[in-house]
Amino acid sequence: MKQFLLCALLVSAPVWSRTAVAHDVSGPAASQNRITVHVIDMVPVGKSTLRYAEVQADRILRKAGVAAEWVDCAEPHSGRSNDGVCPEGSDPGLFIVGIRGDNAPGSSSKSALGFAMPQFPSSNHAVVLYPRIIQIVRANAYPLDERVLLAYVIAHELAHLLFGSVAHGEGIMRANWSRQEFERMTDRTLLFTSGQAHLLQRALQERRAGRGRRMFPPS
Numbered sequence: 001m002k003q004f005l006l007c008a009l010l011v012s013a014p015v016w017s018r019t020a021v022a023h024d025v026s027g028p029a030a031s032q033n034r035i036t037v038h039v040i041d042m043v044p045v046g047k048s049t050l051r052y053a054e055v056q057a058d059r060i061l062r063k064a065g066v067a068a069e070w071v072d073c074a075e076p077h078s079g080r081s082n083d084g085v086c087p088e089g090s091d092p093g094l095f096i097v098g099i100r101g102d103n104a105p106g107s108s109s110k111s112a113l114g115f116a117m118p119q120f121p122s123s124n125h126a127v128v129l130y131p132r133i134i135q136i137v138r139a140n141a142y143p144l145d146e147r148v149l150l151a152y153v154i155a156h157e158l159a160h161l162l163f164g165s166v167a168h169g170e171g172i173m174r175a176n177w178s179r180q181e182f183e184r185m186t187d188r189t190l191l192f193t194s195g196q197a198h199l200l201q202r203a204l205q206e207r208r209a210g211r212g213r214r215m216f217p218p219s
């Protein structure tokens with residue numbers, strides 16, 4: 001069974017900036033467990049696909065005790081107006097996910113579906129490589145919704161940022177997803193383990209307290 005690598009090393013630090021649209025998918029939650037996710041659709045995958053993926057990623061994170069507000073932001077320096085450019089600010093609960101339409105030239109991995117950059121001081125940038133998601137969906141012998149796979153890649157990379165580490169664990173945090181994980185994605189049963197969920201919440205609280213540090217996802 002062919003497997004697909006989830007993460008690669010840092011390539012560069014992209015700077016992103018269209019009309020920003022914020023949506024709180026699932027309603028209020030404890031403030032200390034809230035994050036804001038700026039999503040930059042550089043493909044573009046389109047609003048419908050993006051919104052579906054955000055709802056699914058939101059479900060995955062919320063099951064782990066982390067509530068997200070999703071903000072669709074423009075790509076800066078795109079040659080268009082600066083409408084929708086999202087300021088990064090200094091909120092430790094802010095994360096930025098760029099969805100790229102290329103294959104990340106220069107990436108250390110040819111099969112990674114995305115990469116996170118926890119080693120940067122802000123530790124809040126991650127990238128999804130959308131063509132590779134489409135490649136997997138088309139190569140699969142069984143149905144796999146590209147929007148669902150996109151959601152899981154986003155959740156996986158956000159977890160790396162929260163953990164402050166590119167280390168891997170079980171389930172969502174596996175370095176390589178196999179058919180078992182893809183099937184559990186399809187039936188919506190693939191979630192962060194209870195240990196991973198606990199650590200995600202703790203990591204966020206530590207981060208908000210200015211004590212961000214490397215953590216390793218438990219099985």
Ligand SMILES: [Zn+2]
Nearest residue numbers: 006007156175
């Ligand atoms: Zn990874």
